[in-house]
Amino acid sequence: MGTRRDRRGPGARADRRRGDLPRQQEQRDDGPADPRAGPERQPERACPLAEPDTQRVAHADAAEPRRRAAPASGGRITDPRTGLSFAAPGDPWEVPKSAEINSPDPNAQQWLAGSRAISHEKYDGQSDWTGSIYSGELHAIYPYEGVQGLRGTVATVFIDFGSRFYPIKHERKILQDKAITVDGHKGWVLEYELDFTAESEKNGYQWKKERGAVVVVDRGEGKRPALLYASVPDNLDTGVVTQVLNSLKLS
Incomplete structure (x- = not known):
């Protein structure tokens, strides 16, 4: 992702983006400016980012000079609110501060882990x-x-994130779009591949393709579902997306 890529949550416009899921074929996208862009420092949020190995601790103090390193392979990163967790990808991945990836806008998606x-x-x-x-x-x-609306919700999130997070021209291909189960909870996954090759070669970018996924998992009556968003450029190993999807757990 670009200025985009600390992937700050989108704003209130998202509830009006209910379109159908994209077709299972390549298509060209020209997205607008992306909130995943390099971090603009914002006030620390109340919602903490999870620490490795399922610890639930407050986010780092704003004065902390460095980000926390993510746990080595074999550790897990857990969302303290929903209980959704995934295998940590290891080096060079880091656990960012909450303020680096969350917008102060109350109508924006908040990331907790x-x-x-x-x-x-x-x-x-x-x-x-x-x-x-x-x-x-x-x-x-x-x-x-x-649960009957899982696919539609994933489609809405995907369309909104796609328009916000990928400002560079690319080709898009859907890899899977299907129901899943995470520890007995029904969910839906939409996995996709973005091809930036033409723009990459023209501009000297260090990546050419990127693989991503949007996952929504139902948590039961009266609870908002868990959301997972992953997007990994090829120079960081797109296999990380598969590793994360295969390791999902919900406690």
């Missing part, structure tokens, strides 16, 4: 393009009608 790595520092002369794996409770701006 996650990991991030730089794909291309200052790819446009100013902003970093990064890989991101974030989770949180699905914001109320995204409609949810229960």
